[in-house]
Amino acid sequence: MKTTAVKKSDGQVIWFNPQVLPQIEPSFFDLNWHRKHGQLRGGATGRGFAHFIRFEERELVLRPFRRGGLIGKINPDLYLRLGAKASRAYQEYSLLEWMLEHDLPVPRPVAARYVPVGLCYRADLVTERIPDSRPLADILVEKELPATVWAKIGAVICQMHTLGVHHSDLNCRNILLDADMRVWLIDFDKCSRREKDGWKVQNLARLKRSLDKELTKQPLLFWQESNWLELMAGYKAE
Incomplete structure (x- = not known):
């Protein structure tokens, strides 16, 4: 059963699971905010960089969407704006939700953010960290x-x-x-x-x-x- 709430703030759209995070603010996606509160726990490289955070006794993974290759050196994190639900963050968030409903062993999505920037957007995704994996x-x-x-x-x-x-x-x-x-x-x-x-x-x-x-x-x-x-x-x- 889907459990997604939506919060809009200053043009940003945030989708989140209220069973995990009863409330959420844009600062939740700010690495400096987590660093200031001593919540960063390292990270892992992949197509982008995943940051491990511990928030209110929960182990989470925060992943800002980043471009790779040569284009990433010029434009590291902007994507063409086609609407909030067409964003990379929402697409992955909703797919993870659907896969969990169908019993696939994937991380639970916690929050996704869409930030419009002119004709483009930036995006972030938060999932639960798989324990001891x-x-x-x-x-x-x-x-x-x-x-x-x-x-x-x-x-x-x-x-x-x-x-x-x-x-x-x-x-x-x-x-x-x-x-x-x-x-x-x-x-x-x-x-x-x-x-x-x-x-x-x-x-x-x-x-x-x-x-x-x-x-x-x-x-x-x-x-x-x-x-x-x-x-x-x-x-x-x-």
Whole structure:
């Protein structure tokens, strides 16, 4: 069941989950505000930069939307304005809500913000942090995973695909494992629901390329072709 409230302030639009945050102000998206109150707890790199914050006994992830590549050096955070609900923040927030309703293991969305700037906008997203979780790539640096875990990874990806969700950046850093070896999927920026099936093979191929690429960076990575077969066995069984 969706639980989204909306707050408008000085042209900004904020969507938030009142069960997690009974009230919210634009300052909640200000890193300096969190820093001033001692709430920053580090961060993680990805397509952008995710900031870990602890707010009222909750572990959260604040991600300002950032452009990458060459264009990001000139225009780091502005996107063409097409309406609040067309913003990257709202699109990801609403997709996460929908996936949770369908029992996909993804972070719970907490808040999203849209800030109009002339013909453009800036955006931010806050999600709950998955407790005691780490990226698959980091775990593989330290230890070998049993076939059962690889199969679980494949099963979760199949569950996502069966619901028609295309993860535009499915890689070994957007798959998390927690302390109980449960599988979680994160970073759904620019992701969408699709009806046809042709994209699923390419989506899986993207994940495999990311694992192969990680092996070139970490020659001692606990990753080999047989692990992919174990993952695909879980995918097909699901």
